[in-house]
Amino acid sequence: xxxNRNNPSRRATLGALAxxxxxxxxxxxxxxSQSGSVAKRDxxxxxxxxxVMKSLANEFFGTMAEGAKKHQAxxxxxxxxxxxxxxxxxxxxxxxxxxxxxxxxGVDAIVIAPADSKALATPLKRAAEKGVRIVNIDNKLDEEVxxxxxxxxxxxxxxxxxxxxxxxxxxxxxxxxGSEVAILEGVVTSFxxxxxxxxxxxxxxxxxxxxxxxxxxxxxxxxxxxxxxSILAANPDLKAIFCxxxxxxxxxxxxxxxxxxxxxxxIVGFDNISAVQAAIKAGEILAxxxxxxxxxxxxxxxxxxxxxxxxxxENDKETPVDLITREKLP
Amino acid sequence: MSRGGGDGRPQFSTGQLGGLLVVLALMVAGFGWLQPRxxxxxxxxxxxxxxxxxxxxxxxxxxxxxxxxxxxxxxxVVGLSTAVLGHCLGEWNWPVxxxxxxALVTGAGCGLLNGTVSVxxxxxxxxxxxxxxxxxRGGAYLISGxxxxxxxxxLEGLSAPIAGLNLSPSALLAGLVVLAGxxxxxxxxxxxxLVAVGENDQAAWRMGVDPKAVRIIAFALCGVLAGLxxxxxxxxxxxxxxxxxxxxxxxxxxxxxxxxxxxSGGRGSVLGSFLGVLVIxxxxxxxxxxxxxxxxxRLVTGGxxxxxxxxxxxxxxxx
Numbered sequence: 294x295x296x297n298r299n300n301p302s303r304r305a306t307l308g309a310l311a312x313x314x315x316x317x318x319x320x321x322x323x324x325x326s327q328s329g330s331v332a333k334r335d336x337x338x339x340x341x342x343x344x345v346m347k348s349l350a351n352e353f354f355g356t357m358a359e360g361a362k363k364h365q366a367x368x369x370x371x372x373x374x375x376x377x378x379x380x381x382x383x384x385x386x387x388x389x390x391x392x393x394x395x396x397x398x399g400v401d402a403i404v405i406a407p408a409d410s411k412a413l414a415t416p417l418k419r420a421a422e423k424g425v426r427i428v429n430i431d432n433k434l435d436e437e438v439x440x441x442x443x444x445x446x447x448x449x450x451x452x453x454x455x456x457x458x459x460x461x462x463x464x465x466x467x468x469x470x471g472s473e474v475a476i477l478e479g480v481v482t483s484f485x486x487x488x489x490x491x492x493x494x495x496x497x498x499x500x501x502x503x504x505x506x507x508x509x510x511x512x513x514x515x516x517x518x519x520x521x522x523s524i525l526a527a528n529p530d531l532k533a534i535f536c537x538x539x540x541x542x543x544x545x546x547x548x549x550x551x552x553x554x555x556x557x558x559x560i561v562g563f564d565n566i567s568a569v570q571a572a573i574k575a576g577e578i579l580a581x582x583x584x585x586x587x588x589x590x591x592x593x594x595x596x597x598x599x600x601x602x603x604x605x606x607e608n609d610k611e612t613p614v615d616l617i618t619r620e621k622l623p
Numbered sequence: 624m625s626r627g628g629g630d631g632r633p634q635f636s637t638g639q640l641g642g643l644l645v646v647l648a649l650m651v652a653g654f655g656w657l658q659p660r661x662x663x664x665x666x667x668x669x670x671x672x673x674x675x676x677x678x679x680x681x682x683x684x685x686x687x688x689x690x691x692x693x694x695x696x697x698x699x700v701v702g703l704s705t706a707v708l709g710h711c712l713g714e715w716n717w718p719v720x721x722x723x724x725x726a727l728v729t730g731a732g733c734g735l736l737n738g739t740v741s742v743x744x745x746x747x748x749x750x751x752x753x754x755x756x757x758x759x760r761g762g763a764y765l766i767s768g769x770x771x772x773x774x775x776x777x778l779e780g781l782s783a784p785i786a787g788l789n790l791s792p793s794a795l796l797a798g799l800v801v802l803a804g805x806x807x808x809x810x811x812x813x814x815x816x817l818v819a820v821g822e823n824d825q826a827a828w829r830m831g832v833d834p835k836a837v838r839i840i841a842f843a844l845c846g847v848l849a850g851l852x853x854x855x856x857x858x859x860x861x862x863x864x865x866x867x868x869x870x871x872x873x874x875x876x877x878x879x880x881x882x883x884x885x886x887s888g889g890r891g892s893v894l895g896s897f898l899g900v901l902v903i904x905x906x907x908x909x910x911x912x913x914x915x916x917x918x919x920x921r922l923v924t925g926g927x928x929x930x931x932x933x934x935x936x937x938x939x940x941x942x
Contacts, residue, residue, distance in 0.1 A: 349917045375914035380921065383866040385771075386856060390673045391911055397666040398658070398912040411771040415861030438773045438862075482769070 340601050341373040343395035344590055345388065345405040347431070349378035353586055354406065357431075360587035361594060372598060375400065385409045389416035396420045402597035404590060406431035410484075414438045417446065426600045430593040433484065445607040449596045451584040453485050456614030457492025457537070457563060460582045463616055464533055464561045465500035467579070472532040475524045476507040477517050477541045486512075486537050489563055493535040505531065510541045517544025525552045532558060539564040539581055546577055565617050573619055583615045639883045639935065643898040646931065647905060654909030661912055668789035672782070674904045675797035676701070676852035676859075676868075680875040681882070681896040682804040683734075683845030688879055689808070690841040691821040691888025692748035696737060696755035697849045697875055701868025702763040704729045704853030709772040709863020719777050726857075727850040733759055734846015738839035748842070756872070760865075767865040774862055781858035793855045800848065804893035817841060821888030878903055881931040902927065 344361050346354050358376050365374040375395070379387045388408045393416065395403055403425055407413040414434055417427050421444060429448045439446060468474070476493050479486030490507065497504050506524050510517035517536065525531055525548055534549070536542040542562030549558045555577065562569050565583035572578040592612045599605045615621075655662040680697050687694045704726040711722035733755060741751040781793045808814035819827040820834040827834045849868075856867045881899035884891025906927060910920045 375912075376916075377911050377914065378917050380917070381869055383869055385860065385864050385866060386676075386868070386871075387907075389860055390907070393669050393673065394666075394908050394911045397660065397663060397669045397908075399660045399663075409771050409862075409864055409866070411773045412860045412862045412864040414773070416859070435773070441773070441775060 339370070339373055340401040340598065341375065341399065342594055342597055343398070343400040343403045344374060344376045344594070345391050345395065345403055346376065346378040346590075347388075347406050347408050348380065348382045349376075350380075351382065354378065354431075356587045357406075357590040361590040364591045364594065372594070374594070379408060383408060385412040389413060392416045392420050396423050396425055400425060401601055402426040402428065404428045404430060404593040404597050406590075407434055408432075410435040411438050414442055414444065418442045418444050421446075426597060428593045428597045428600065430589055447596060447600070447607045447609050449593045449610045449612060450589065451612050451614045453488035453563075453584075453614070454492040454495075456582045456584060457489035457535075458495050459492075459614070459616045460561050460563065460580050461493040461496025461535055462499070463580050463618065464535065464559055465496045465502060467559065468500065468502060468532055470501040472502050473505045473528055473530050474502045474533040474535065475505055475521075475528070475531060477520060477534060477536045477545060478507060478509045479512040479537045479541070481509050483512075489537040493537075497535070502533075510536075510544065512538055512540060514540045514544040514547075517541035518547050519544075521545040521548035522551065525549065525554065525558070534558060534560050536560065536562045538562060539566040539569040542569055542578055542581070543572070546572060550577075570617070570622055573617065574622055576619070580616060580618045583617050585613060585615075588612070639938070640892075640895055640898060642934065642938065643882070643895065643902065643931075647898065647901055650902065650905050650909065654905070654913070658909070658913045661909060664789060666908065666912070668784065670901070670904045670908050671789075671794045672784060672791045672859075673908070674900050675791070675793040676855040677871065677874055677878065677904070678797040678897055678900045679800050679848040679855070680852050680871060681878040681900050682801055682893050683848035684872075684875045684879045685804065685882070685884055685891050685893045685896045686807075686817060686841045687748070687845045688876075688884050688886065689821050689888060689891045690817045690838050692741070692838060692841065693876070693886075694734075694737060694752045694842065694845050695749055695872050696733065696752040696759055697845065697852070698868040698871035698873075699756045699759035699763065700730050700733045700846060700849035701853040701856060701871060702865055703733065703759040703766075704850040705857050705863045705867040706763040706767040706865045708854060708857050709774060710766050712774055712777055713772045713863070723854050726854050727847055730846040730848070730850020730853065731843055732846065734843040734849070735839065737846065738842025741842075742835045742838045760869075763865040763867075767863065769865060771862050771864045771866075774857065776861065778854070778858035779861065781855065793858060796851075797855070800851070801893055801897045808893055813837070813840065818889055821885075821890075823889075874903060877928050881928060883935050899931075902931065 344358065346358055349355050349358055361374060361376065377391050385408045392403060403420060410432055421427055427446045429446050430450055433448045434446060474497060476490055478490050505528050508520050510520045521534060521544060534545045536545055539562040542560050545560050549555060560578045562578060562581040565581050569578055569581050596610055660666060684694060707729045708722050708726040711717040711725045737752050737755050741748040782791050784791050816832045816837045819830055819832055820837045824834045853867065857863050878899035879891060879896045880886065881902055882895030884896065906924055910923060
């Protein structure tokens with residue numbers, strides 16, 4: 294908590310405990326001002342924004358939510374924030390209920406990381422029909438379904454493909470044409486994994502490198518270690534491994550070290566986690582990409598605020614992905 | 624722990640239902656005070672429209688628990704019937720009503736299998752249904768190819784609120800199921816037999832009741848209602864999600880226990896369980912609307928479940 298009296302999560306925590314105690318005889322004053330009716334919003338009133346996340350127990354989403362709370366605490370006059378997550382990543386039922394609950398609560402906009410790209414579309418359409426503005430972050434809603442519902446929801450997020458291509462090109466520039474390389478993919482059905490794989494692929498194709506293997510290591514360090522070790526054993530001339538996230542880059546690094554090929558096989562990752570930053574500083578991993586995970590929800594909120602002020606239309610907005618190399622780290 | 628009446632009549636204690644109503648009223652008042660919007664008809668209708676699936680699941684669970692069993696598989700059976708429904712409508716282009724029938728039959732089949740295996744082989748139902756929890760979810764992924772299927776508005780009619788009433792046909796249907804379930808308990812021979820079987824097999828035999836048949840019927844009914852819950856979910860989301868209903872068995876069991884059923888059988892009422900569902904739904908909606916932090920939500924929900932059961936136990940002891 295940030296020591297701010299108006300901090301909604303703190304107020305809510307105490308409020309919740311008060312309810313538990315007695316059906317409410319103790320509590321804090323001031324439940325926050327109510328903004329006007331949703332359909333025709335009074336533009337001078339402070340808008341209320343709901344952030345609907347996946348599981349907040351997952352560090353990635355927890356960090357995103359914390360980033361949003363900090364942003365609200367720094368801009369208390371601009372908007373009110375209410376953050377909710379679901380206990381299980383896959384619990385679309387609860388998440389769809391949350392959307393309806395936020396609408397009934399009178400929020401002006403919902404920023405959502407959908408647990409499912411199709412199943413949340415219908416509940417969101419109902420919210421949009423009530424005049425609530427919607428912004429999609431993290432997991433892009435299915436375009437076909439949105440089209441069928443005649444629903445326009447802006448997606449605010451990083452272009453994973455372009456980001457991976459940037460990282461891939463940085464590595465490819467250091468290799469001669471024809472060099473053998475491999476890709477470690479995340480969970481194959483994951484959109485992010487496909488995008489990053491395609492970005493690496495483009496860089497590999499442009500520099501005329503030879504892709505000998507592209508395999509899934511499920512986003513995890515352990516499986517990445519096994520897969521990378523077997524690829525290294527089968528391809529003694531391998532010059533580089535492109536990893537779709539940093540956890541897998543760490544697994545690949547351990548495999549390269551175990552094979553006694555440190556420095557001979559280059560590795561790149563994606564996410565900019567602290568362990569990989571250390572490896573980049575040590576010269577063991579070449580580069581990674583930073584998609585500013587803690588700011589992803591904030592970007593969504595800023596888009597929602599602009600939408601509410603009618604400053605922009607319902608268009609997708611790309612957020613920055615930065616190439617992180619040794620020079621960029623302190 | 625004292626058990627319900629040995630006369631074989633279902634326990635329908637107005638005192639207990641009254642206690643639950645008081646708890647509900649206090650919660651609504653508390654949330655309304657913290658968050659004035661909570662009092663809006665929109666929020667109250669919302670609570671009504673969110674619960675049809677949990678309400679029918681709790682109804683089925685009550686029947687099984689009164690008969691001394693438990694069904695851990697209902698959440699997965701919801702997922703399986705959802706996947707079947709999605710496949711029938713989306714892949715085979717069946718008419719809506721036959722798809723819904725297929726979902727109900729799927730649920731009934733799972734329930735029947737649960738009941739038959741556990742009763743005939745004498746295996747505790749929590750083990751058999753734990754197996755079904757895994758197997759049915761696997762079946763759901765298999766049928767759906769682990770993909771959510773968008774169905775559009777074919778089932779919209781079930782979930783769209785009726786104008787002027789603010790409640791959806793699903794909610795009304797669920798209300799009817801609850802009334803029918805309570806009717807079955809209070810006014811039919813099967814209702815009395817469920818209690819007798821839950822109390823004591825020997826006693827049931829002496830009444831001339833075959834406990835096996837009664838238990839199997841309870842599981843089958845529970846399965847059908849899980850299929851119905853799958854229909855409700857599919858209608859609400861406009862899509863068939865093979866992950867539907869994950870963890871819902873816990874919500875259903877919690878509702879039944881809050882509603883005053885005995886985990887060891889012989890006591891419990893569908894109406895009480897329905898009030899348990901309302902307690903959980905109001906808590907969930909209220910905590911979300913005031914924006915409680917996630918850990919707090921779970922602490923509070925867990926606390927309320929245990930407090931409700933404690934209060935019930937004290938009330939019984941005092942009597």
